[in-house]
Amino acid sequence: MTRIAIGVTGASGAIYAVRTMAALLDLGCQLEVVFSEYGRRLLMDELGAEAKVDRLGELLVSRYGDGIRRGTFALSSNKDLGAALASGSHRVDGMVVVPCSMKTLAGVAHGLSRNLIERAADVMLKERRRLVLVPRETPMSLPELRNMVAAAEAGAMILPAMPAFYQQPKTIDDLASFIAGKILNALGLEQRLFTPWKGA
Numbered sequence: 163m164t165r166i167a168i169g170v171t172g173a174s175g176a177i178y179a180v181r182t183m184a185a186l187l188d189l190g191c192q193l194e195v196v197f198s199e200y201g202r203r204l205l206m207d208e209l210g211a212e213a214k215v216d217r218l219g220e221l222l223v224s225r226y227g228d229g230i231r232r233g234t235f236a237l238s239s240n241k242d243l244g245a246a247l248a249s250g251s252h253r254v255d256g257m258v259v260v261p262c263s264m265k266t267l268a269g270v271a272h273g274l275s276r277n278l279i280e281r282a283a284d285v286m287l288k289e290r291r292r293l294v295l296v297p298r299e300t301p302m303s304l305p306e307l308r309n310m311v312a313a314a315e316a317g318a319m320i321l322p323a324m325p326a327f328y329q330q331p332k333t334i335d336d337l338a339s340f341i342a343g344k345i346l347n348a349l350g351l352e353q354r355l356f357t358p359w360k361g362a
């Protein structure tokens with residue numbers, strides 16, 4: 163079974179996080195999920211008062227259906243630096259931070275490990291496992307751009323939350339599905355969320 167770590171931080175774009183989680187669960191993945199404090203806040207700010215982390219399963223089923231029950235997820239506290247994800251001996255196949263705030267990007271780029279999300283990301287880099295960062299900010303400062311370069315040089319994939327329009331999206335969910343599909347591909351997984359471009 164594929165085991166994926168997911169960090170959800172306080173950048174705008176909570177919908178990208180839930181769409182990605184649902185798609186991974188649909189594939190039967192085992193997810194290890196960590197929300198930052200602001201990640202929790204933006205989940206509610208952007209998806210409504212019902213979107214509480216402690217009711218994540220219900221939220222995902224109500225938005226994306228029963229298929230998500232093919233996978234499993236477990237939540238860890240971002241403060242728990244003794245959690246399994248903090249250790250390289252704990253096997254996960256990859257990690258995505260979606261959305262990834264500029265603050266967490268900076269922490270990952272500089273190996274700060276101030277919380278479980280940053281530590282787990284650092285573990286991915288040191289163990290040479292897949293790490294996908296999904297930043298969302300605009301415009302970007304020079305330090306933010308440099309942090310992206312530093313993280314990419316360290317081995318992370320920078321996958322900005324930049325949906326494309328050649329799929330002629332009709333809904334916000336179509337936009338989120340495009341980014342979630344790109345994330346699945348970046349994690350080395352099949353995606354059925356949008357039709358790949360086949361050439362003109």
Ligand SMILES: Cc1cc2nc3c(=O)[nH]c(=O)nc-3n(C[C@H](O)[C@H](O)[C@H](O)COP(=O)(O)O)c2cc1C
Pocket residue numbers: 170171172173174198199200201204207262263264265266298299
């Ligand atoms: C409503 C709201 C929207 C935000 N949007 C963004 C954003 O899109 N990108 C970003 O980098 N930070 C954004 N922030 C700021 C981060 O939440 C803040 O820097 C926070 O400290 C990030 O911490 P974390 O990485 O531990 O979640 C936003 C904050 C709020 C309250």
